[in-house]
Amino acid sequence: MGISIWQLLIVLAIILLLFGTKKLRSIGGDLGGAVKGFRDAMSEKDKDEEEKSKLDHNTASDRVIQGEVSDKDKEHGQSKS
Numbered sequence: 001m002g003i004s005i006w007q008l009l010i011v012l013a014i015i016l017l018l019f020g021t022k023k024l025r026s027i028g029g030d031l032g033g034a035v036k037g038f039r040d041a042m043s044e045k046d047k048d049e050e051e052k053s054k055l056d057h058n059t060a061s062d063r064v065i066q067g068e069v070s071d072k073d074k075e076h077g078q079s080k081s
Contacts, residue, residue, distance in 0.1 A: 016024070
């Protein structure tokens with residue numbers, strides 16, 4: 001009880017009669033452009049997130065804590081030993 005090929009052809013013929021080939025072609029082009037724009041935006045977002053995660057990872061692993069020990073700190077450190 002599915003849709004046969006003849007029923008699909010009849011529906012396609014009715015759509016062609018209602019809208020015409022030029023209108024359907026422009027609708028198809030607009031739809032294709034929208035899909036391409038969506039894909040481009042998603043790939044840009046993925047690249048941005050990947051770069052951000054790389055930067056976050058690199059800065060976290062490359063951190064160096066610098067400081068200096070004063071004489072007072074040295075004395076306290078040695079007296080605890």
